[in-house]
Amino acid sequence: MTRALTLHDFIVAGIAVVAGVVAAVLLRMLLRWLGRHATRTRWAGDDVLVDALRALVPLSAVAAGLASAAAVLPLTAGVGRTVNRSLTVLLILATTVTAARLITGLVRELAQSRSGVAGSATIFVNITRVVVLAIGFLVMLQSLGISITPLLTALGVGGLAVALALQDTLANLFAGVHILASNTVQPGDYIRLSSGEEGYVVDINWRNTTIKELSNNLVIIPNGQLAGTNMTNFNRPEQEMTLLVQVGVGYDSDLEHVERVTMEVVSEVMKNVEGALPEHEPLVRFHTFGDSRISFTVILGVGEFSDQYRIKHEFIKRLHKRYQVEGIRIPAPTRTVALHPGGAALPPEMEIPMQRESSTPLV
Numbered sequence: 468m469t470r471a472l473t474l475h476d477f478i479v480a481g482i483a484v485v486a487g488v489v490a491a492v493l494l495r496m497l498l499r500w501l502g503r504h505a506t507r508t509r510w511a512g513d514d515v516l517v518d519a520l521r522a523l524v525p526l527s528a529v530a531a532g533l534a535s536a537a538a539v540l541p542l543t544a545g546v547g548r549t550v551n552r553s554l555t556v557l558l559i560l561a562t563t564v565t566a567a568r569l570i571t572g573l574v575r576e577l578a579q580s581r582s583g584v585a586g587s588a589t590i591f592v593n594i595t596r597v598v599v600l601a602i603g604f605l606v607m608l609q610s611l612g613i614s615i616t617p618l619l620t621a622l623g624v625g626g627l628a629v630a631l632a633l634q635d636t637l638a639n640l641f642a643g644v645h646i647l648a649s650n651t652v653q654p655g656d657y658i659r660l661s662s663g664e665e666g667y668v669v670d671i672n673w674r675n676t677t678i679k680e681l682s683n684n685l686v687i688i689p690n691g692q693l694a695g696t697n698m699t700n701f702n703r704p705e706q707e708m709t710l711l712v713q714v715g716v717g718y719d720s721d722l723e724h725v726e727r728v729t730m731e732v733v734s735e736v737m738k739n740v741e742g743a744l745p746e747h748e749p750l751v752r753f754h755t756f757g758d759s760r761i762s763f764t765v766i767l768g769v770g771e772f773s774d775q776y777r778i779k780h781e782f783i784k785r786l787h788k789r790y791q792v793e794g795i796r797i798p799a800p801t802r803t804v805a806l807h808p809g810g811a812a813l814p815p816e817m818e819i820p821m822q823r824e825s826s827t828p829l830v
Contacts, residue, residue, distance in 0.1 A: 480536035487532015491525035498524060515572030523565040530554050555610050563603025571596045593673055594644075635691070639674045642690035647671060652693070652700060657772040661697035664688065681773060701772040707744060710767040710775045712782060715760030717796040722761065726751045728793050729765060732786045736767065740781045742774030743767070759798045 502517045537550045571592045605615050646652050652668055658678070659665035666680035676693050678686040701708060716725050733749035747768025755762040767782060769775045790797060 480540050483535035484532045487529045487535070490528040490532070494524045494528055495521065515569060515576060519565050519569035519572065523561050526561045527558065530558055552611065556607055559603060559607045559610060563600060563607070566603065567596050567599040570599055636674060639690040642694040643671050643673060643676070646676075646690060646694055651703070652676075652698075653702075656700050656702040658701070659699045660688070660693070706771050708769050708772065708775075710769045710779060712765045712767065712779060713762060714765055714786070715757060715762045715797065716790075717760060717798045720761070720795055722753065724793070725763075725795055726753075728789055728795065729763075729786065732782065732789050733765060733767060736778060736782045736785060740778050742770045743778050744770060759800050 498517055498521050502514070502521070505514045505517050534551065534554050537554075574595050575592050608615050652658060652671070654668050654670060656668050657666065658668060664678060664680075664686050666678040666686060669677040669679045669685070671677075671690070674690065676688050676690055678688060680686060714729070716722075729751050730749035733751075737743045737747050737749070738745050750766035751763055752766070753761060753763040765782070765786075767778055769778055787797070
């Protein structure tokens with residue numbers, strides 16, 4: 468201490484600390500008010516920004532009050548340097564955590580806006596959080612006077628050993644980054660793998676991809692396996708798709724009448740069933756003379772993959788009812804067997820033995 472503490476020093480230091488606390492409370496209330504207004508806007512980035520600043524701004528006000536109090540008090544050079552360094556480390560730590568929350572929040576919102584679903588690609592979020600926290604940690608060490616050059620060298624050497632030990636994990640990590648960067652699969656897409664798994668992509672993290680089946684079961688697939696298999700994405704290049712329904716009518720049917728009635732049913736389904744495309748043009752294409760029927764394909768428009776089951780269900784019900792009203796017959800497969808008298812006899816081993824009635828009386 469350069470001089471003795473006085474009552475004036477304590478009063479001024481106390482005023483500085485109280486002013487910092489009051490400013491923190493007021494700023495907290497201001498950010499809460501801004502947060503309520505940010506939820507009313509279309510852009511989600513302002514919500515992330517306000518939420519991230521709720522911890523940093525009040526803490527900065529308190530730290531400013533403490534720094535002002537330390538500047539007023541007659542502290543020695545060593546104590547003053549320690550106090551300033553501690554406050555600096557505290558601010559760097561708070562700034563790092565705030566930056567991590569802000570950047571990861573913006574990355575998450577960007578991933579959601581690209582995929583258009585509530586799920587998020589956490590692989591980018593996790594990588595961003597780790598990078599920001601690592602940079603903040605290095606800056607904090609540098610502010611404490613600790614040289615980070617030996618640490619970076621040790622991390623470089625140790626990173627080689629870790630890379631060799633975690634080959635499968637790193638392969639899945641880079642496979643996940645490649646999948647998202649190539650834009651072949653995004654959260655919310657409905658995919659089907661050549662191995663049989665299919666469902667909506669819920670999340671792609673640093674190691675695996677989570678798929679939610681229509682039965683609400685989750686399938687966990689390593690990113691490396693997903694990147695190396697044949698896959699059908701029903702949401703790319705567009706979400707809308709066509710549904711093919713096979714129908715058959717009897718040979719005695721008037722095909723012009725069948726086509727007209729079927730197209731009317733298709734138009735009705737496209738306009739009244741949820742998930743159908745009202746602007747879809749009805750299409751009926753005859754293609755095969757079958758054993759007992761003339762077969763044709765009805766082409767329906769579907770908004771997304773899971774809608775096809777509801778639309779096909781309603782279409783078959785309405786078409787069957789309309790065919791009954793119009794008298795259009797849907798024949799069942801039949802086969803006619805002709806037996807000619809005087810034909811070749813069957814070999815003995817192919818004859819069907821006849822069961823004789825027993826003459827034994829029943830007791």
